[in-house]
Amino acid sequence: MFRLSRQTLGAALAASLIAGAAHAEVVLHRGNGGEPQTLDQAHTSIDVEANVLKDLYEGLTVYGPDGKVLPGAAESWSVSDDKLTYTFKLRQDAKWSDGSPVTAEDFAFSFRRVEDPKEAAGYANLFYPFKNAESINTKGMAVDQLGVKAVDEKTLEIALERPTPYLLELLAHQAALPVNKASVEKNGADFVKPGVMVSNGAFKLTENVANDHIAAVKNANYWDASSVKIDKVVFYPLEDQAAAVRRFQAGELDVNYYFPTDQTDYLRKQLGDQVHMSASLASYYYVFDTRHEPFNDVRVRKALAMSIDREFLSHEIFQDGQLPLYSAVPPGIASYGEPEKVEYAGMDQLDREDKAKELLKEAGWGEGGKPLKIDIRYNTNANHEKVATAVADNWKALGATVTLTNLDVKSHYAYLQEGGNFDVARAGWTADYADAESFLGLNISTNKTFNYGHWANAKYDELMAQSYKETDPAKRSAVLHEAEKVLLVEEPVTTLMVFGSPWLVSNKVKGWQDNAANEHLSKFLSKEQ
Template sequence: MTARITAFKAVLAATIFFAAAPSWAENVLYRGNAGEPTTLDQHHTSINIEEFILKDLYEGLTIYDAKGVIVPGAAESWTESDDGLTYTFKIRDNAKWSDGSPVTADDFVFSFRRAEDPKTAAAYANILYPIKNAEKINKGELPVDQLGARAVDAKTLELTVAQPTPYFLELLAHQTALPLSKANVEKNGADFVKPGVLVSNGAFKLAEHVANDHLTLVKNPEHWDAANTKLDKVVFYPLEDQAAAVRRYEAGELHVDYNFSADQLPRLRQQFGNEVHVSPALATYYYVFDTRNAPMNDVRVRQALAMGVDRDFLANEIYKGAQQPLYSWIPPGLGNYGEPEKADFANKSQLDREDEALKLLKEAGYGEGGKPLTIEIRYNTNPNHERVATAIADMWKTAFGAQVSLVNLDVSSHYAYLQEGGKFSVARAGWTADYGDAENFLALNTTANKTFNYPHWSNADYDALMAKSYTEKDPAARQKLMHQAEAILVKEQPVTALLVNNDLWLVSKKVQGWYDNANNQHLSRFLSVQN
């Protein structure tokens, strides 16, 4: 009897040991995201908190690797014609949707046509405008079947561009270029985004989505590279409350947290050391003036208000050095663009700027002895943005006697308001490069850009320079045209750049495979958690 009991205890102990062993545990990554996605329909998204999720679910023809470099995705290879106008992509034979059906060239044709179809009203339709006829289709001037996208066969896709586009492969890694399962969308319509319905071709598939609480992805066994995906599950938490997000990170409830409050930077660095990541980005933090209404329709008022912002104070006092002052529209660091064009007040002292600004306001009829200057600043809910808005309100009040009020909305509502043409006087916005070319920033403020031209600004000379840049084949001449366009923009100030954004992340030491990169690309498939 004793021997039997001893043997039983040994088996029980071994069972307990193996059940507790790390190799038996799920590898789960908990990610703090900076807000709730508006939707999981890639054609109706525009911000990075949506992109982070979508790029875990879907895989474009090209993708960014762990270091932010463009590499093959759903397409294993491609060729480019000698004239730079035709790209032929070979889609992987083992590329499948999460329901086991093959990813085909026709799925991509369907998706690109849907993105450009004016009925879709895609927020980022312009990202695919280099494809032949895309812009005309999006404006309702041609039918969708005229798009320069053709399925040669089930696994061969041909894309034709209107003119050589040096950054085309980067565009195809954008969230708007992520494919949809044609069969699934046609079967389920708008419901295709729901858990249990959504079919994806990325490293993960959607398991659960509880709005404003969490979104859970699980490993997609049908993904062509599933064997190298180490995570079993990814849980995104839409945490707009940055203080709450940091507390959850401190408690060990999050492995990764995006965009913490900058005033916490010194404390967090002391507490967590190299778990705090301040990653330089191709990103501009800016304010927008609604040029449709007085007083912002007066260039002198816009120039004066731009001069009245002490960018050094914002960078050093509010962001604790985590951001840098910016006086150009294009952030530095675009190697093929050179030194950006700066506003003419960039090299003046803040006192000299304010003196010049007062003269401009007086000429425009505002300030002492003139009309009162009443301003409302809109921003998306975020402690950093609130501090910036409060500081700028105080600067404008102190320097110009302006009456300034503040209005804030959650991030999705804020950008929806701007993109749908809501009226305002001043609004906060930010832009992170979708690809490494100055055109990505300059195109925002063309008259034709109905989605991102938040100031509703129109300048014929600016539009003409940008239009010419699209047909200019000589790289040096093309850059010169864009410099001339930027010079007009920083003079007219429909948007005023304030800071060069850096990406702020908290990344646990348990997370393996993380690399800071200027494109801020961190696909979960390249990460793992060391328990």
């Protein structure tokens, strides 16, 4: 009988273990800061959804590791001389996770779906630069009149209402991700479920356990699968930042979005360069519900806005990880230049408080007037609670009675987007594209999804409409500046800080680059075992 020697057997076993280790599954564990409301592109609205969706699907363009736009499902594109027509060539080897080809009609169908008023997509206005999009979404024009056309299986044509210099960035947004037409028509709303979802990104959905985790595995049919180094991604909806930090320190998380920024210095001492805080085109703001007293009075809004000590918020709560903001548009947008500022930006904090009291007295609220009662709503988060508490102290100094209400991030934004009544609510906004319109467009009266305070101003709407028609970049920028001035005078929203992007990234994770777009696709990352 043939027998292996003990030495030979040992060598074979060692070789087997080495081979097994070499092929061990590489799992990336990502703390995601909150529970997604949806994994349906047409109904997405927040960054924790985008983080998941952009691993599952790929748009015509994508953001690279450095935050710059790269070709995605489209390998190339051309632009007409009048800048009104873009022609995209899809990759010949672009496939869905079920092996079927990604087609131009899939993209055309997806864009029509977003603009169809029956779908009630919150981001429909994002694609109003497309030919006939606004008329379809708001005025009853037939959805097949949208300016998207499948020229052939792999050629998509997009016709525009006006030149749109930020179109390529817009197409990298999560609402521009395609859906599989056949799957949506067959499965309806169930197309988002594990085992049903057909996606075209680097990963495909395998699990979605509410308030626990979302798991996705490498998509073997992805056109660039050979370059993807991660076998599986698991997203955890961790709103408890302190708990998330502990899990990161214990090695249970490789990447975590958000941490208590008042612990930034401490965490840097403990974790070194694994702590990342990068400035981004994003704002942290409070919005007033202008539908009821006293927040329908600009004097009250102005008084409350100017009394907030932004320097305290920045230095004491965020340890300068976020900077005071006195404009509606954050700085850093090259095409816009220096943003406008509120009139009290240069005033001393004590002088602001005195002026605020004068305005409230003039309006008949607060000390000597009608009782001023304010409820601040915010999404559950240690930092947001600290901000709300500090702002409440500022307002109590004006004679107001202030209460706090918090909900998880999913419920908080759902409440605002569905038109729930409130006094003051916390919100944040990250630019969908590097253009001032991404911030100013939030407050157009017809923006039913993101104009949380239901503010309406005819002059503002007129200026924004004018900016959409203006093709000269300098003139367009000037019009947007005028719109920002109107917004800052009326102050239906008050910006508090330029919102930084706090991440914890393990030294085992490679390929990570901080960027202003705050985009970090798992397909560009790798992990040492």
